[in-house]
Amino acid sequence: MQVLKILARFSQRPLPGLKRVRQIGLAAAIPVGVLAVVILVSGSGESLISQGPIQSGHSDVACAQCHLPAPGSIRQQMQQNVRYLLGASPSHADFGYQPVRSEACLTCHQRPNERHPIYRFREPRFQTAVAEINATTCLGCHGEHRDERVAVEPVFCKSCHAKLVLKIDPLDVPHDELIAAKDWSSCLGCHDFHGNHRTPAPIRRLDAHELDALLAYLKNGSDPYGHEKIYQAVMK
Amino acid sequence: MNLWKPTLLGSFVLIAIYLFVSAPPPLETAIGHGISGRTVEVKRMFDTVDGINSAARTLYTKRIVGAGLKSGMKFGEDWAEPGVDKGPLPALFLRLVAAELEARPPRLGLYLGSDEPINKSNLFNGLQAETFAAVKADRAPHFATIEGIGQVGLYPDYASAAACVSCHNDHPDSPKTDWKLGDVMGATTWTFPDSEVGSDVYLAVVEALYHSIETSYQAYLAKVSGFQNPPLIGPLWPEPGLTVLPSSAVFMAEVRRLSAESVLDNLVLLEKTSQ
Numbered sequence: 451m452q453v454l455k456i457l458a459r460f461s462q463r464p465l466p467g468l469k470r471v472r473q474i475g476l477a478a479a480i481p482v483g484v485l486a487v488v489i490l491v492s493g494s495g496e497s498l499i500s501q502g503p504i505q506s507g508h509s510d511v512a513c514a515q516c517h518l519p520a521p522g523s524i525r526q527q528m529q530q531n532v533r534y535l536l537g538a539s540p541s542h543a544d545f546g547y548q549p550v551r552s553e554a555c556l557t558c559h560q561r562p563n564e565r566h567p568i569y570r571f572r573e574p575r576f577q578t579a580v581a582e583i584n585a586t587t588c589l590g591c592h593g594e595h596r597d598e599r600v601a602v603e604p605v606f607c608k609s610c611h612a613k614l615v616l617k618i619d620p621l622d623v624p625h626d627e628l629i630a631a632k633d634w635s636s637c638l639g640c641h642d643f644h645g646n647h648r649t650p651a652p653i654r655r656l657d658a659h660e661l662d663a664l665l666a667y668l669k670n671g672s673d674p675y676g677h678e679k680i681y682q683a684v685m686k
Numbered sequence: 687m688n689l690w691k692p693t694l695l696g697s698f699v700l701i702a703i704y705l706f707v708s709a710p711p712p713l714e715t716a717i718g719h720g721i722s723g724r725t726v727e728v729k730r731m732f733d734t735v736d737g738i739n740s741a742a743r744t745l746y747t748k749r750i751v752g753a754g755l756k757s758g759m760k761f762g763e764d765w766a767e768p769g770v771d772k773g774p775l776p777a778l779f780l781r782l783v784a785a786e787l788e789a790r791p792p793r794l795g796l797y798l799g800s801d802e803p804i805n806k807s808n809l810f811n812g813l814q815a816e817t818f819a820a821v822k823a824d825r826a827p828h829f830a831t832i833e834g835i836g837q838v839g840l841y842p843d844y845a846s847a848a849a850c851v852s853c854h855n856d857h858p859d860s861p862k863t864d865w866k867l868g869d870v871m872g873a874t875t876w877t878f879p880d881s882e883v884g885s886d887v888y889l890a891v892v893e894a895l896y897h898s899i900e901t902s903y904q905a906y907l908a909k910v911s912g913f914q915n916p917p918l919i920g921p922l923w924p925e926p927g928l929t930v931l932p933s934s935a936v937f938m939a940e941v942r943r944l945s946a947e948s949v950l951d952n953l954v955l956l957e958k959t960s961q
Contacts, residue, residue, distance in 0.1 A: 522713040525704065530713040532705045543713050556789050562774075562782060562905055563766035569788035573797040573875060574832050575811045614806070617859055680768060 502595035520544035565645030737948025786898035800872030836879035
């Protein structure tokens with residue numbers, strides 16, 4: 451009842467002038483702006499500006515580990531980009547932050563036992579395969595800020611291994627049968643793509659991981675290959 | 687008095703000063719894209735890096751692997767697995783170098799391949815296979831331009847040591863078992879986006895390759911230090927009667943010495959080009 455009385459009394463007052471509205475807006479904007487800057491600078495607002503949830507393995511990685519500042523000052527970057535727009539420079543400059551590149555991933559994830567290092571796919575003979583699956587960059591498969599580990603369907607092995615022939619095949623269902631049947635989703639059932647899990651590949655088709663378990667893993671679920679890794683990622 | 691127009695004009699002037707007056711020095715163009723000062727044909731740069739790569743490969747093959755095998759050390763495809771007291775085979779050592787190069791601009795690509803590889807993933811196809819046929823025919827480097835890749839150079843890889851021949855002939859997955867010393871067993875492929883490079887990029891590429899070789903050798907030494915019976919590592923190398931490996935500094939000094947001629951030749955040619 452008291453609230454209604456106040457509203458009724460307020461509604462009888464004349465509307466404030468434009469100048470008064472501006473003053474109120476400015477007075478409100480200053481503390482809001484200061485608060486926003488404090489939150490962002492202190493790091494506690496990182497989740498607010500994030501484009502989406504980060505994958506579970508990166509939950510303790512700070513934004514600045516991957517999002518590196520672009521070279522130069524803001525003014526230099528603006529000048530470079532203006533020169534580029536006017537045709538006075540051959541290339542533009544990153545503004546504020548660099549795009550996240552594979553080099554940032556490799557800072558922590560480069561290992562001597564990597565089974566599919568991205569640099570190899572830049573070789574000319576992989577051009578056809580790369581047109582199907584962009585394995586020349588980590589982000590070609592790994593989406594980030596999408597609450598998932600891998601953003602592509604688990605049938606990409608076909609792009610390179612369609613003509614696989616083994617002299618000695620240890621599997622009870624031979625590889626050539628799986629390939630002839632185009633059962634490409636079965637590959638990851640035994641083989642961890644990056645080859646960093648300690649568990650050896652099974653030699654019986656029945657012991658392979660189920661497709662549902664693999665799909666759940668690629669979407670951020672538990673790891674069917676086990677948690678024992680040969681090399682741990684080293685945060686630098 | 688209407689202040690709108692002078693305020694707008696003043697704002698434009700201030701923005702123009704901010705954007706065009708070079709009080710701060712201009713931002714350097716990203717390395718690998720800009721060409722400043724002298725330029726050199728990428729073929730010449732490929733000659734240089736292949737000379738360095740050959741030096742590192744020869745040194746590692748003959749004096750680390752060859753000498754190591756005689757004194758009981760082991761090398762194998764599974765060298766990177768924990769608990770395996772082995773070092774990388776020569777081709778795998780160069781794989782390490784290639785992976786290290788990946789993380790270092792400018793974007794020089796280094797790849798190994800063959801028409802008769804042990805590992806099928808190293809089989810040439812397409813234009814690379816055609817270029818390799820030419821390399822094999824005249825045992826000389828050949829070059830190509832490939833859309834989306836840029837400049838490509840293929841350099842012959844010879845069977846330069848008995849270990850190359852015996853290992854490839856005896857391997858169960860080898861498609862060819864009659865290799866002989868001196869055969870062209872495959873090719874090293876080099877790639878670079880541009881057909882000409884500035885001298886600063888040229889030198890940066892050379893240093894990036896040296897650094898990648900050094901880091902790869904250090905990875906081997908790190909592995910060796912965890913062996914059950916680790917060999918001595920130090921500046922005294924070779925040491926008759928002892929299983930000893932050169933320190934990283936000694937290994938790199940030897941790589942630089944062996945490749946100096948190639949690097950210097952191309953630098954001199956670079957100098958001549960500019961005159």
